[in-house]
Amino acid sequence: MSANQDGTNLLEVRGLTKIFGTLTACDHIDLDIAKGEIHALLGENGAGKSTLVKMLFGSLEPNSGEIFWNGQAVRISSPGAAKKLGIGMVFQHFSLFEALTAAENIALSLDDGSPISSIAAKARALSYSYGLPLDPESLVGDLSVGERQRIEIIRCLLQTPQLIILDEPTSVLTPQEADKLFETLERLRSEGKSILYISHRLEEVKRICDRATVLRHGKVVGHCNPREETASSLARMMVGNEVQAVVRAPVEGIDKAQPLLEIRNLTRKPATPFSIPLKGISLNVRAGEVIGIAGVAGNGQGEFFESVSGEVLQQDAASVRIRGKDAGGLTITGRRLLGAAFVPEERLGHGAAPRMKLSENLLLSRHATDGKAFVGAGGMVKSAAIYTAAQRIIVAMDVRKSAPDPEAAALSGGNLQKFIVGRELDRRPSVMVVNQPTWGVDAGAAAHIRQALIELSRSGSAVLVISQDLDELFEISDAIAVMHNGELSKPLPIAEATFEKVGLLMGGAEPGHAEHTLETA
Amino acid sequence: MMRLELVKRPQRSGLFSALSPFIAFALTIVAGAIMFALLGVNPLTAFRIYFIEPVSQVWQLHELAIKAAPLILIAVGLSVCYKANIWNIGAEGQFILGGIVGSIIPVLFPQFESPLVLPLMLLLGMVGGAAYAAIPALLKTRFGTNEILTSLMLVYVAQLFLDWLVRGPWRDPQGHGFPQTIQFNDSAVLPELMPDAGRANWGFVFALVAAVLVWILMSRMLKGFEVRVLGSSPRAGRFAGFGLNRMVFFAFLLSGALAGLAGISEVSGAIGQLQPVISPGYGFTAIIVAFLGRLNPLGIVAAGLVLALTYLGGEAVQSALGISDKVARVFQGMLLFFVLGCDTLIHYRIRLIGLTLTKPESAAKLEAAPKLKEAR
Structure with missing residues (x-):
């Protein structure tokens, strides 16, 4: 397949498949990660990146396919098993307790009973040696997002992993913080560690990654050297066509x-x-x-x-x-x-009620502003009117869906967001x-x-x-x-x-x- | 080895939403058969006496309606609370207060006889139930107390208050010391629907009308939409501009008024006076009715009839087989247990997975706790 640095890849994935109901989230994925490389996993939301990574980290079980670690077939049945093999992961959404200190949070995940003070000392030493200064005694609630990410990275590094998986690590960082992170990643690479870097930011992938695997609709659409590609050629691989x-x-x-x-x-x-x-x-x-x-x-x-x-x-x-x-x-x-019209950050549960139909979700933000059109005498909802209006928005915003008036939760994130934005635009606020x-x-x-x-x-x-x-x-x-x-x-x-x-x-x-x-x- | 996995459905299943009560009922029958067998009774005989004989004659159907009416009335109100994710467990107390406040006129002004008496009593009953339900609503909105605890504790307060009333200030002076009020005069008694056929009174009609009205409210009106949004996603409800505190009061007052109406209907129709105990636990059984009826007012009518039958059946097996009528409680409990369990099938489907490839020592354990997995 692709270039190996010393004959064996650290990780090889062959034909890995995961099916949820009728959706094939990952469809015969092949992936090689060599020792000492930063490997990008590119793809749009819903392309199957998270599912693939969850299978590598043992939190999801594949339906079929094989994983080889240092050439040996392995079955990763739990995150614990993944850690034992030498796979560490830094999640996009941190799992930290705000009311505990950094060291206490690290101790919780290490699960080996060593005293907090020794963990704190180790964490401090490690964090300074990697240029990610961290005070282990500080309360997580007082830390910035960037500092919280450091805790996650340090706690991952304390387990001396061979492969580190980073899920959209820069999405919460300032450009300057991201630069710092890249230095750390390059340092780790020089020590022979491998990194699987998940992102949809093409510029940073071009900047730090040695190879890239691109996913689209659950399938691998290509392996490439991102340095030889342009941002637009990478985007084309991810999306499948030119983005306007x-x-x-x-x-x-x-x-x-x-x-x-x-x-x-x-x-x-x-x-x-x-x-x-x-x-x-x-x-x-x-x-x-x-x-x-x-x-x-x-x-x-x-x-x-x-x-x-x-x-x-x-x-x-x-x-x-x-x-x-x-x-x-x-x-x-x-x-x-x-x-005025408002679109909140959280789609499900804030901008839309997940278990309600799109037409009902239209009513959510417009029952008062369009009271005459949508609500009749005595507070009766005009269901035909809200249905028609919902269809109008669906057409205007090109919302893709599986049923004429599905529940909000049944839509993909992007399509639901188009509906929620369209619901407000339709009012010409x-x-x-x-x-x-x-x-x-x-x-x-x-x-x-x-x-x-x-x-x-x-x-x-x-x-x-x-x-x-x-x-x-x-x-x-x-x-x-x-x-x-x-x-x-x-x-x-x-x-x-x-x-x-x-x-x-x-x-x-x-x-x-x-x-x-x-x-x- | 096999294991069970619950797989989340992309959409809630309409089929299982409708089937779940029936599956639960079938499971209850199976478990009931085992119980009867353990009690040393032939299950078939017991079921015939329990479920068939109590409804084989017209007058018995009237008895069924008498038992079903309060259950339906209360459960319809509770369904609004539960849809709004507000947990009113105190309908029994609101039922009792409705009975007490509604009885003020016939007990304190027995000479007042007029066609106005009955409507006033019903109105007062609703006011009494609603006012009593306003207490946990106020405590929740003002002090953040848990309405499950406060509404439940107020049940015992109501029971003891009624007990004190009928033994003390409201006791019938000519009642030979029995703890009860005077018999209501004729204009204070809820008329029977078909006096020649049986005892069923207008309470059953109230129940049906309430069910239809609340069904319209919940499925066709903006207020019902508000209830459902606030109940299922409170943050989206706040985004919609719906007030959670107002909803707490709306749900408690509505369910309290319906429980109060049930209370005064029971006192004025089936009993005819106040006694130390006026309810065989209708307020609690109605919780089962509400869930068995899928929190849908029309489903609740059917569920109310089923649960009313468990009361009649309990009395029947006691007299025919000498089994304690607590059997009725057991049936009610099992029914609630199974219906809540079966509801899992609405959002999840069960998949059997054979683990043939795994090594026996590592995976031989059957996973009792199923893994919940998101579909995406």
Whole structure:
């Protein structure tokens, strides 16, 4: 197959298949990982990356196929067995207890009864030797996302694995933190360890990976050397066709336009010991523009969204103004009636009720704004009207589904997100606030959603997008502000914004560092 | 070796949603047969006496309706609570308070005879039940208490309050010291539907009307949608702008009012006066009725009739076979147990997996706890 460095591959996978009901999540996957290489696993959401990795880490059992470790056939029946072989994993979503210290969290996973103090000493030594400084005594709840990831990496390294699996490790890091991580990975490679690097960020795969295996719809569509590919050729392999580029038409006279969403000195005390307080946030979003809010996850974006949407009310009614009216004391329904629309980060369970049909989920956010159209006399729901409206959205947003009106949970993440965004766009809202519009959405659907948001703004609405995906924000925003530790920087006009400037702000550089030509009087 | 694996279905199964109560009923019959056999009774004889004989004559069907009416009324209200993920376990207490408050007029003003008396009594009964249900609702919304505990504990308060009333201030002075109130006058008695055929009263009609109305509320109205959203995904409910606290009150007041209506209907129809005990546990049995009826008001009508039969059957086997009528409780318990178990099949299907390739010493253990796996 592909080049071996010393004759044997560390890991060989042959014909690995996993079937869930009617869905073949992994279909005869072949994969080789040589000793001392960084191997990328590329693919869109739903391509089967997670399923494959779960089988390698023993948390899922394959239906058929074989795994060879150092040339020996093995059966990995549990994560414990995987660790024993020498496979370590750093998950995308951390499994850490916030109320415990870093060392205590590590001790929990080691499960060998050694005293915490010796674990802490080992962890400290290891973390400094790999350039990932970590204080084992610190409480996880007090740590940034990047620092939490270090705990996960250190606890993985403490088990001296031969193969380290990293699932979307940079999705929660600032560009600068990601650079640090890459140095560590290169260091590990030089020590002869192998790394399976899962990502959909093509630039970083090109930068650090030696080989790549691309998955699409559960099948391997190719092995390649990412350094010899271009980002667009890799994207083509992942998606299967060209992704349409998002077009951002220039806006004129934006300075004179009316601010439709005004946030003035928005402050919020932390609701729980581990949530972020909001500190004096001010921002205007005018008709015709898209403002992006960048930031590492967990810096107050969720709290900010809840406050703006009205899921949490403000003491000061003037701290949130929609179309010139004080809305801080209004509920989410009241704010919707003023013309605002909201798309939360979490699709299932927040933006949509999983076990309800799409047509019912349409009613979820529009029962009040479209009260006359959807709700009849005496509070009777007009089911024919909501069905028709749901079908209209399904067509407009190209939502792919298996039944005419399926339950929300039956849709793939991307298609459900298209429906949820489309549900709000269908109202032509004058203010649209979206949190993570394309999180976990495949490239084609993401482009569709981004284009739709730009077009909404160009038709005269104010659009506010909160996102962790910098590429996305640079693609659609007219100005980018950065949220860090509950504070919001001044918006940086897109012409002046660079990854470096935004990255510094994300890491907590002084907000005054940025230019603010878009500042309002 | 074989093992069982539960595999999550991509969609909830409509087939098993409908079949689950029937499978549960069949399993109950099997377990019941074993129980009767262990008691030394021929199961076939016992089942005939338990399930067939109590409903073989018209007057017996009327008895069935009398028992079913409170069960259906209460369960219909509880179904709204449970759909909203609010756990009112205290319907028995709300039933009793409905009976007490509804009896204020016939007990304290026995001379007041008018066609207005009965409607007023029913109204007061509903107010009493709703007011009593408002206590756990208030405690939950104001102080965050667990409504399961508070509503349940208030049952015992209600029982003891009734007991004190009929032994103390409300005791019939001419009652030879028996702990009961005076007999209600005629205008305070819920009329029988067909006096020539049997004793069934208007309570059964109330139950059917309530079931249909609540069915419309839950399946056709925005309020019912609100109940379902808040019950299944509270965060999505908050995003929709629905208030959880308002929902707690709505569900408790509605179910309390229906339990109160059941209470006063029972007192004024089947009993005709207040006694220390006015319910053979209807408020608790109605919980089983609600789940057996799939929390669907129309299903609850059928489930109410089935559970009413377990009461009648319990009395029948006691008199015919000398078995304790606690058998009825056992049947009710088994039915709830099996119906909750069978509900797993709505969201999961069972797959048998043969582990022929694995080494015997490592995998010989049959996995009792099935692995739950996401479909994606």
